[in-house]
Amino acid sequence: MSARRDDASRPLAALLGLLAALAGLLLGTGAAVGTTPGGAPSDGPAAAAPRVLVTTLASPITPVIADHVAEGLRHAQDGGHAAYVVELDTPGGLVTAMRDIVGDVLASDVPVIVYVSPAGARAGSAGAIISLAAHVLVMAPGTTIGAATPVGLEGERVPGKIVNDAAAEAVALANLRGRDAGFAEQAVRDGRSITVGEAVDLGVADGRATDLAAALRVADGVEVTVVGDREVTVSTAGAAVERQDLSLFRRVLQVLADPNLTFLLLTLGALGLIYELATPGVGIAGTTGAVALVLALFSLSVLPVNAVGVLLLLLAVGLFAAEAFAPGIAGFAFGGAVVLLLSSFFLFDSSEGISVEPAAAVPLALVLLVGAVLAGRVVVRTRHRPSTATGADLLTGRCVRLTEADGVTGRTFTEGTWWSVRSTGATLVPGGLATVVGLDGLTLVVEPAVAPAALAPSVPVGGPPAQPLPGAATPPAPGGVPSPRGLDR
Structure with a gap:
């Protein structure tokens, strides 16, 4: 009996074993597709690389730069970037623009990394305060930070209340980011500036890096607090870099600043x-x-x-x-x-x-x-000086030929149009010459250039018009079309 029970149980055991093998195969496949080697769920065979938005500020801090940074922070947040990186090299700038940038950094949902670069660059004055406000501060070899004392026109110290206000702001930012508050106050009150080595030793900077990729590796894994007291771990190692450059309009404004x-x-x-x-x-x-x-x-x-x-x-x-x-x-x-x-x-x-x-x-x-x-x-x-282009001065002193004359009045064609003329007293003769001495409205005031008695034998009144001068064309009749050459051209 026992042998028969064993024979009956073998098919059942084989069936159960086959079902267990199929279940294990399915579970193993699911684990391979749905989790990463660390056991965390995965959306695919490999997680997508993080992206960072990078801008370069190598100029004084002005409202133009403040608007540029505000736009970059919005773009980094809307685009799902892992961080917003500012490559900084500035001697300082406007207090109002600096405070706008600091306010935007403090209100950012995206970690802000300030990378003082390239080698030899500085984060001076307003740039030092912005660096203290950043979530992560990295400096390149040969760079400096500090000298944040407000100054006047000739570099003189400003009133004490302005210095006190700036020093309090620097200390508050240093305490917020866990940086050395003593240096922050000295940078404002005494104009202290330190090198990258001192900054790292004092805890002002989070590290040093020779290039942007190294700076992203330094920032990677740092725990920071963004707006709303939310703790975030910076993930920037090997991140893809996207650039945000100043627009042409902002570059022009920055020059005009x-x-x-x-x-x-x-x-x-x-x-x-x-x-x-x-x-x-x-x-x-x-x-x-x-x-x-x-x-x-x-x-x-x-x-x-x-x-x-x-x-x-x-x-x-x-x-x-x-x-x-x-x-x-x-x-x-x-x-x-x-x-x-x-x-x-x-x-x-x-x-x-x-x-x-x-x-x-x-x-x-x-x-x-x-x-x-x-x-x-x-x-x-x-x-x-008399005008030679318009008005009476254009015709005054000019010699014109009288096309029509009747006593002291007549008509002449000059400067492409017909003019009424009036003598200053002497009788005018048709075909005679006269000198313009003035302009009365639209009437030329003239003086005869030749006496009537001298012209009478050759040009009788009412007789044929005098012959034109050499090289001059006969003027057109009133209302006609001027001769191509015209008189007094």
């Missing part, structure tokens, strides 16, 4: 329009002035402007204009040069680190002083 260029454009633009109004001509001065003013307005839109400086600049332009309209002993021009120099000191907020260099303002004031004096002399001469 130079305060020296803005000061020059404002001054020359206003003077160009004034000179065009004073001496209307072909419009070169007016066109140049209008273009310069438009460019200056673009520039002013990205710079902090002081109202006192603008008023002084307008006063200087008014004095230069007075010299052009009422030239004398150059008093207006000298006053305009002095006020122009004053406006260069007051036009921009020196506490923002933006100012007009005296080396640019003084030569410009001297050139405009001389130019205003010369322009005044030219305007006077132009106003007293």
